Amino acid sequence: MAGKPVRVLVVDDSALIRKLMTEILDADPGIEVVGTASDPFIARDRIKQLSPDVLTLDVEMPRMDGLTFLSNLMRLRPIPVVMVSTLTVAGAQVTLDALALGAVDFVAKPQLDVARGLGDYAALLIAKVKQAAHARVACRRPSPPAPIGEYTGPVAYRTTDRLIAIGASAGGTEAIREVLAHMPADAPATVITQHIPGAFSGPFAERLNKHSRMTVLEAREDQPLLVGHAYVAPGGRHLKVVRSGARWHAQLSDEDPVRGHRPSVDVLFESVARHAGANASAALLTGMGDDGARGLLGLRKAGAHTFAQDKATSVVWGMPGAAVALGAAEEVLPLEHIANRLLAAGSNA
Structure with a gap:
């Protein structure tokens, strides 16, 4: 195999989980576990000794909680971190805090008593660790509660005929937060697919709502899509858009995962292309893999305005990079410019 293996330090208080x-991880020839640590103090010493490429970090740790350790780490020695989280509402809140502090991604804590499905879990963990090794990491401070920025362009976009669609994965929870923070209170109805588990999508929508002038909700079946509102796909369910009379409506689906994802960005984008076409603008943000790239291309062919986040501001330039390679994006933009372009594109349609 070309290149050196990704050197990983596993940090968890459970000996069985370690x-x-x-x-x-060691079963993959592209990864080498160089050490383990049972708490953040041991981890700190092991990082100095071993210089790992990637850290897996348990959210709940003894002697020093995982968030405090992560905050110190990203301030003093930024390193790609994949959080290991419990799939609960409490676990979601802590994990979202960790992503805001600079963690690259997260995986569920493995179930020790369930052998079935471990193969899928192993494949996901390996993929996320390998991708994290190439992620852009930097210190991130917790975001202020008030939204920042303000759209100052044309106001002609303020109509129920406009629709905005956003897709993201790794790094996307913070990228989406930043885009929505720049949206005005009467922005067009916005639909969002972020790869996220079922227990996380509700808390994620609530967090976005606190940082946006828009009203942000977890999408419900047949929900009208209103101006000034943003709708997050529920974890584990596809989100589609349909036209019913004079309004857009949300449609949820339990159909099979697409390219390994449910919700899938491609599923959302393809429905927007089919039912909204040139009345839509869309952005594909940071994320691992290529979900959303084909959907963004379909949107562009349908006349929608399409944008991809640039490599310099992406945590992982997988999804937007795949879209760029397909010619799916009209423009490739830094994250801080995407909200204004989504809105301005709508005003000129």
Whole structure:
């Protein structure tokens, strides 16, 4: 295999979890687990000794909680971190805090008593660790509660005929927060697919709502899509858009995952292309893999205005990079410019 293996330090207070994750990661020839640590103090010393490329970090840690350790780490020695989270509402809140502090991505804590499905979990963990090794990491401070920025362009976009669609994955929870923070209170109805588990999408929508002038909700079946509102796909369900009379409506689906994802950005974008076409503008943000790239191309062919986040501001330039390679994006933009371009594109349609 070309290149050196990704050097990983596994940090978890459970000896069984450390053993299991080490076995999973070491089974891949492109990864080498160089050490483990049972708490942040040991981890700090191991980082100095071993200089790992990637850290897997348990959210709940003894002697020093995972968030405090992560905050110190990103301030003093930024390194790609994949959080290991419990799939609960409480776990979601802590994990979202960790992503705001600079963690690259997260995976669920493996279930020690469930052998079935471990193969899928192993594949996901390996993929996320490998991708994290190439992620752009920098210190991130917790975002202020008030939204920042303000759209100052034309106001002709303020109509129920306009629709905005956004897709993201790794790094996307913070990228979406920043885009929505720049949206005015009467922005066009906005639909969002972020790769996220079921327990996380509700808390994620609530967090976005606190940082946006728009009203941000977890999407419900047959919900009218209103001006000034943003709708997040529920974890584990596809979100589609349909036209019903004079309004857009949300449609949820339990159909099979697409390219390994449910919700899938491609599913959302393809529905927007089909039912909104040139009345839409869309952005594909940071994320691992290529979900959304084909959908963005379909949107562009349907006459929609399409944008991809640039490599310099993406945590992982997988999804937007794939869209750029397909010629799906009209423009490739830094994250801070995407909200204004989404809105301005709508005003000129």
